[in-house]
Structure formats: structure tokens, C-alpha cells
Amino acid sequence: MTAHELDAPAPDASARRRRRSDVAAVVLLVAGAALAIAAVVLGTRTGGPTDATDATTTTTWAAGEVDLESYAADLLAESNAAHVAAGLPAWETADCAQPSAAERAQALVGADLEHAALDPVLAACAPLSTAGENLSRAAAPAADVVEAWMGSAGHRANLEDPTFTQAAAACTWDGEQALCSLLLVGP
Missing domain, CATH: 3.40.33.10 (CAP)
Incomplete structure (x- = not known):
């Protein structure tokens, strides 16, 4: 390790929690958007069969x-x-x-x-x-x-x-x- 690395403050626990919270928020936002798109697509579907064989x-x-x-x-x-x-x-x-x-x-x-x-x-x-x-x-x-x-x-x-x-x-x-x-x- 260099002296600079030794002098750098270690990330505190609250900063790590904030980063995890930010990541979780982004994941939930993306998942919510995907569900909203799926709901719109399924909601506009005309009701045709999904399995042509039966x-x-x-x-x-x-x-x-x-x-x-x-x-x-x-x-x-x-x-x-x-x-x-x-x-x-x-x-x-x-x-x-x-x-x-x-x-x-x-x-x-x-x-x-x-x-x-x-x-x-x-x-x-x-x-x-x-x-x-x-x-x-x-x-x-x-x-x-x-x-x-x-x-x-x-x-x-x-x-x-x-x-x-x-x-x-x-x-x-x-x-x-x-x-x-x-x-x-x-x-």
C-alpha cells in the first residue's frame, strides 16, 4: 500500500448503506417500469390464444x-x-x-x-x-x-x-x- 492509500479514510457504514439503498432504488425503479410496460402490453392484447396447439x-x-x-x-x-x-x-x-x-x-x-x-x-x-x-x-x-x-x-x-x-x-x-x-x- 502507498502512503496515500493508508491516509484515505475508510468508507463509513452509513455511506455503504446509502450506496446499497441507491442501488436497490434503481433496481426497484427498473422492475416497476418493466411491470408497467408488461401491464400495458397485456392490457391492449385482443385476447387471442397463447398456445396454438390447444x-x-x-x-x-x-x-x-x-x-x-x-x-x-x-x-x-x-x-x-x-x-x-x-x-x-x-x-x-x-x-x-x-x-x-x-x-x-x-x-x-x-x-x-x-x-x-x-x-x-x-x-x-x-x-x-x-x-x-x-x-x-x-x-x-x-x-x-x-x-x-x-x-x-x-x-x-x-x-x-x-x-x-x-x-x-x-x-x-x-x-x-x-x-x-x-x-x-x-x-
Whole structure:
């Protein structure tokens, strides 16, 4: 130690407490601001599902008033809009995958949403060699389902994958919820 270091007064306990108090105040201020921002964001949210694989919403949903073919078309259109928003060209209609999408949705009624091998899709859509699938079970508008998919890394990756050039969607009823399969295919 130098003479100067020896002569410097040691910080007293009250100065250390003030510094800790100042640090604690800053931490509380930052935490409070973060909570306020979260409250505003959540307060302005429209009530869409947060888990696209098994979601419900606070928006009005009447299963008897929903036409499943229109719902599947809306789901495909909303998904395609997300694809285009990522700077990619719009998907073409995958007529070859439509029957598989309907079979996938029907096979999952009453079961957990689990992806199956997509070999039958690829066989039906040959010579295309890449396929992906997004599933949903929801009592929610199609736009809310796509919003939830965009919040899920895996689902979003499918929607924004440039190798997928065609898509098909089909839905069926599972109780009061629309159970849907969106199939994506490409070279």
C-alpha cells in the first residue's frame, strides 16, 4: 500500500448503506417500469390464444356458427399473409396435400396434438421433397391461431421457411373447437 492509500479514510457504514439503498432504488425503479410496460402490453392484447396447439380465447366463439371450410381457408390465408410478411412469395395451393391435411385433422380428434410422419404427404406431392405441418385445436378466430403460431419458434419457422412453396389446410370439429392441420410442401 502507498502512503496515500493508508491516509484515505475508510468508507463509513452509513455511506455503504446509502450506496446499497441507491442501488436497490434503481433496481426497484427498473422492475416497476418493466411491470408497467408488461401491464400495458397485456392490457391492449385482443385476447387471442397463447398456445396454438390447444388454445381457447376470450373472443366470442360459437361452434355452430363457424363453417369449417371457410375457417380452413381463413387459416391458410392468415398463414400465407405471415409468410409474405417475412418477405417471401405467396404459397401456391397444394392440392396434392389437401386430402392428407383432412386425414391428419380427423386422426387427431380426441387425441393429443402430435405430429406424424409426413411420408404420405411427400408421396402424394412428389416430386416435392420437403414437408412441414402446423397443428391447432382452438375455439378462436384463424387470425388468433396464426398469431399464436408466430409466437412459437417451431411454428413460426415453418411459416417463414422459404423452402415451402405450397400449402393446404383442413379442419374438423373436436368438441367445440376447430382442430386443423396446415401442411406445407416444397422442393
